[in-house]
Amino acid sequence: MATLHPRHILLGAQAGAFALPVCDHYSGVEVRMRKSLALQAEMAEEFGTCVFDATLDCEDGAPVGGEAEHAVLVTELALAAAPGARVAVRVHPVDHAAFDADVATIAGRAGHRLTHLMVPKVESVADVQRAADALDAAGAGTxxxxxxxxxxxxxxxxFDIAAHARVQSISFGLMDFVSAHGGAIPADGMSAAGQFSHPLVLRAKLEIASACHAHGKVPSHCVVTEFKHLDALEQAARKAARELGYTRMWSIHPDQIRPILAAFAPQAREVDTAAALIERAMAADWAPVQFDGRLHDRASYRYFWQVLERAHQTGLSLPDAVQAHFTDATVRH
Structure with missing residues (x-):
């Protein structure tokens, strides 16, 4: 009988919930989309795994009146992407006139090459179901x-949106959220620092993170628009990862990708501890063990396994004892 992978033993039905790269990089102009896909391939070779998703953008990338042509462009780019590339597309909102055509063209022709479809401005479960139905109609039901x-x-x-079976991840749209308050939240609430101090913005971020974790989905943190201030970006990313429970973050400039990886990566000592404990647990067939003067069982094994997954997702080197669990073949199963 085949031996179950530690991910399935420890995470069960949520085995795939946290397997996404920690960075989701957006681009919508043709030259930048092509550069993003090339950079993804270069960094995958450098790190030994795909460390960010390349999301091709129709919502902000398509010129008004040129939505159909842009949908064809991103479809062709997705179809031409290198084997193993992680390519996604952001379509227009479900109430936009171009939504159905976007999904029919992109998912209908390139659904098998996409990792997911991003739908903006979702207001309710009904919007999610509308998008799911459109994917089904396009032949992209999975x-x-x-x-x-x-x-x-x-x-x-x-919480209701996160509970939908087709939803894999929820992102927070900072800019539209602030502007939706009619001036009640000052402009600083959209800044790298201010978005972590205004109570209404902070509450929204926590609600989304909590909803995702309640249903085994991935919370993805919003953009930092000050893309030339990488220190501010990395500080925001660290807060999102270590204080607010986010496991993924948007990038809108190539220079933001490496700081996001660094901020979401576990410390080297955490990785070493996690690898040693998982090795001990496996030797005990996942029964409770003593380690560094503490008693550990499957609850803590689950946590430390997720440390190893995050290390892999951010391109860190893993100790030999656990590296075999993170080959391309085993990661997918």
Whole structure:
């Protein structure tokens, strides 16, 4: 009988919930989309794994009146991507006139090459179901949905949205969320630092993170628009990862990718501890063990296994004892 992978033993039905790269990089202009895909391939070779998703953007990338042509462009780019590339597309919102055509073209032709479809401005479970139905109609019935929550009402429904079976990840749309308050939140609430201090913005972020973790989905943190201030970006990423429970973050400039990886990566000592404990647990057939003067069981094994997964997702070297669990073949199963 085949030996179960530690991921399935420790995470069970949520085995795939945390397997996404920690960085989701967006681009919508043709030259930048091509550069993003090339950079993804270069960094995958450097790190030994794909460390960010390349999301091709229709919502902000398509010129008004040129939505159909842009959908064809991103479809061709997705189809031409290198084997093993992680390519996604952000389509227009479900109430936009181009939504159905976006999904029919992109998912209909390139759904098998996409990792997921991102749907912006989701307000309710009905919007999620509308997107799922469109994917089904396009013949992409197994393609996961990532959704972008951008309003106070959508935040209120975050737990219901996260519970939908097709939703794999929820992102927080900072800029639209702030502007939806009619000036009640000052402009500083959209800044790298201010978004972590205004109570309404902070509450929304926590609601989304909590909803995702309640349903085994991936919470993805919003953008930092000050893309030339990498120190501010890395500080924001660290807060998102270590204080707010986010396991993924948007990038809108290539220079932001490496700081996001660094911020979401575990410390080397955490990786060494996790590897040693998992090795001990496996030798004990996952029974409780003593380690560094503490008693550990499957609850703590689960935590330390996730440390190893995050290390792999951020391109860190893993100790030999656990490296075999993170080959391309085993990671996918």
């Amino acid at each position: 393609l996961p949905l990532h959704v972008l929550i951008e309003s106070p009402a959508a935040v209120h429904r975050a």
